[in-house]
Amino acid sequence: MVELLQSLRHFLLDPKDYLGYEGSESPEARRLQNWCRDVARVNGQRLQVIKKYGELCRHHELFDPITTLKEDWFHPKIWALMKGEEELKDVLTEHLPGEVYSFPLFKEDFCDLLLDEIFNFYSSGLPARRPNSMNNYGIILSDIGLEPFVEKLQEFLQKLGEELFPGPGSCWDGHHCFIVRYREGEDLGLDMHTDDSDVTFNVCLGLDFAGAGLQFCGAAGAANHRKYSMTYSHKKGHCVVHLGRKRHGADDITSGERLNLILWNHSSEYRQSKDYRMPAYAREEAAPDPVCLSYTHDRDFGVFKDYPKNKQLFRGRGWCPPVNAEYAGFRPEGSKPSL
Ligand SMILES: O=C(O)CCC(=O)C(=O)O
Ligand SMILES: [Fe+2]
CATH class of the missing domain: 2.60.120.620 (q2cbj1_9rhob like domain)
Structure with missing residues (x-):
């Protein structure tokens, strides 16, 4: 347990050294450095907001x-x-x-x-x-x-x-x-x-x-x-x-x-x-119910519905259903119905 905590402390204080990247210019080392910098920046901003809001909040008991x-x-x-x-x-x-x-x-x-x-x-x-x-x-x-x-x-x-x-x-x-x-x-x-x-x-x-x-x-x-x-x-x-x-x-x-x-x-x-x-992914039993369609996730949204205003950018980005889970008669949006 003590060793685990020491390792964790070492990683949190100096991840580059812990992972043996110190002095390295490899892409992994650079990625790690950028990630640490981003996390530190976002966390710093968050802590500033928490501190400032601590003086403005109304219900201290919360x-x-x-x-x-x-x-x-x-x-x-x-x-x-x-x-x-x-x-x-x-x-x-x-x-x-x-x-x-x-x-x-x-x-x-x-x-x-x-x-x-x-x-x-x-x-x-x-x-x-x-x-x-x-x-x-x-x-x-x-x-x-x-x-x-x-x-x-x-x-x-x-x-x-x-x-x-x-x-x-x-x-x-x-x-x-x-x-x-x-x-x-x-x-x-x-x-x-x-x-x-x-x-x-x-x-x-x-x-x-x-x-x-x-x-x-x-x-x-x-x-x-x-x-x-x-x-x-x-x-x-x-x-x-x-x-x-x-x-x-x-x-x-x-x-x-x-x-x-x-x-x-x-x-x-x-x-x-x-x-x-490793969740099982079953083949869809039938075409989706309209209320269940998602313009951010589905490959066949446009087959059944018009994209809402300002949501056109999602067209063609869907992943659902995965190819091996397509229901019988599935066709992705943009394709022509087969006769
Ligand atoms: O608006 C709601 O009530 C649902 C919100 C929700 O599902 C979500 O934020 O993940
Ligand atoms: Fe949700």
């Missing part, structure tokens, strides 16, 4: 690394479940066994408090990275000083993950937690996708809105990957939890504004398993 989560933030049913005073079946709605569930997580007052903090960050004018390539208006919570809150929340939800999704829901040791925001003139909805997450929690924080159903299709690699399974309707304070590999997407908001907290959980242990490293 940022405190020491104190535990407050009972008063949580819906009484989930709190009681975690204390062993409620039964799972009385707290949880099972939408798709082993794949999608929902439950009340936060009290409405706590959603308002969290949103007050988020809007305060927006109005601070401090820079924030976008949570992923698809959400352009969200915030990564660790980037504004809320990493301790995210860690405590993940720990709080771990038992539930383990019970509902043995494997992907076990032994979480990483997270990516962010706010997504949808309103007129900004992002309206989200294309069909799977998450870089083993298990995803998605909590609606408000505000008032219409539309924005969360559509679920099949799991990546399953014969029904692009077949419709259900629509979840968001409710303030309620959380939907699903396998990251389940294909899902958000309908456009038709009025109002929606902000959700998304918690992606990673389990290194699960990621070393055969199930994760």
